[in-house]
Amino acid sequence: MGTLFIGGALSLTLAALAYPGMLGLQTVSSSGDxxxxxxxxxPLTESDRDFVVKVRAAGLWEYPVGQMALEKGTTKAVVTAGEHLIDGHAGLDAAVRKIAPELGIAIPNQPSPQQQGFVATLQSDTGKQFDSDMANILRVTHGQIFNTIAKIRATTKNSLVRQLADQANDTVLDHMTVMEKTGLVNFDQVLFQETTPPKLPADDMTPPPPAPGQSQVVLTPPATSSPEPTTG
Incomplete structure (x- = not known):
């Protein structure tokens, strides 16, 4: 697939994390305050609400990518990165599911259409192509959301949102680090993608609202240890 595929996948994922709307609703204030x-x-602001849903949506696609890494990763470093994705997002998801009802925030059970498409793309990857694509794509998305977390942590007046931002900061920094430790990150490409997000329709970047009566999806870490990396 090569560089052209990776570039497209990076753009796809970056846009998915940059969505401005909440469950199909338009925000009224451009500043989010x-x-x-x-x-x-x-007080809960639009930006606070956006952040909580964004953390939930991130887990809904990055958690299964972590599961893929356990099965498809060809190096120990990639498998380890997958373990960190699973554990980190299971922890963040538990925090989101706890505070969302306290704040009156509806959280999705599915990632956005773009995020769903991205997961499908990685599912089709095999061998070292999977390793490289996962490391670079996840490094871009975590690099971008890292800035969002810092802004929320610095500006929110809501104590529960601050706690979530603290946890997300630690988790995202950890995930950036393990992606870099794979030795596969193309920093020139990653930094370019972080600073030039594509413009896509809001509907493509917004996770669908949960259906009435639908059971809430729960992300939990595996009870057993991960398998050894495959060869490829």
Whole structure:
């Protein structure tokens, strides 16, 4: 597939994490600082709400990518990165599912259409192509969301959102680090993708709302140890 495929996949994933809408709803304030609810943990802004849903949506596609890495990774470093994705997003997901009802935030059970498409693309990857694509794509997305976390942590007046930002900061930094430790990250390409996000329709970048009565998806770490890496 080569560089052209990786570049396209990086653009796809970067856009998926940059979505501005919440469950199909347009935001009213361009700065995101409009208060939409008063909660026991403090005022909740549009940006706060966006962040909570964004963390949930990230786990809904990165967690299965971590599972793929356990099965398809050809090096120990890639398998280890997969383990970190699973554990990190299971922890973040538990935190999101705990605070969302307290803040009155509806969270999705599926990632966005673009994120779903990206997972399907990685599912079709094999061997060292999977290793390289996973490392570079995940390094781009985590590099971008890292800046978002910092802004939320610095500006939110909601204590529960601050706690989630603290946890997300640690998790994302860890995931950036393990991707880099694979030795497969093309930093020139990654930094270019981080700073030039494509513009895609909001509907493509917004996770669908949960269906009425639908059971909530729960991301949990595996009870058993991961398999040894395959060869490829």
């Amino acid at each position: 409009r208060i939409i609810a008063q909660t026991s943990a403090g």
